[in-house]
Amino acid sequence: MTTPSQAIPGPRDLPVHQGQATTRKSDLTNYRSVNALMESTIGLFKTELIKPGRPWKTLSQVELATAEWIDWYCHRRLHGEIGHIPPVEYESNYYLATTKPQVTTTI
Incomplete structure (x- = not known):
């Protein structure tokens, strides 16, 4: 206590x-x-x-399964609140829409 x-x-x-x-x-x-x-x-x-x-036999099993789950959660899971697309795709679309294009010059 x-x-x-x-x-x-x-x-x-x-x-x-x-x-x-x-x-x-x-x-x-x-x-x-x-x-x-x-x-x-x-x-x-x-x-x-x-x-x-x-039962998990080793810590390595848990670590690998966790990494795979996080990859799925961020990159392949379809999220209903954002148009049934993965969160990474939504974030990418957001930054494409909100960032101003940079002007480049060539000499």
């Missing part, structure tokens, strides 16, 4: 500087949003890869 002095720092432990009290609520909201996203992704990872593959 942990005592309060051994507890893991959480959102209430975010630093608050004098005159920035209004920023703390925003920081807390951002922390919760990122935390929820990570918990969701980790839950999906465990459900789709870790639990069905039990």
Whole structure:
């Protein structure tokens, strides 16, 4: 059992500087949003890869399976909220649409 002095720092432990009290609520909201996203992704990872593959015989098996799952998750998974395309393709399309073409000259 942990005592309060051994507890893991959480959102209430975010630093608050004098005159920035209004920023703390925003920081807390951002922390919760990122935390929820990570918990969701980790839950999906465990459900789709870790639990069905039990018992894992070596750490190397888990490392290789994790690398393969991450590759699938980023490069081949079709994401419904972004038009049923992989996240990497969506990101690529975004940067193509938002970056200004650079002017090059030849001498």
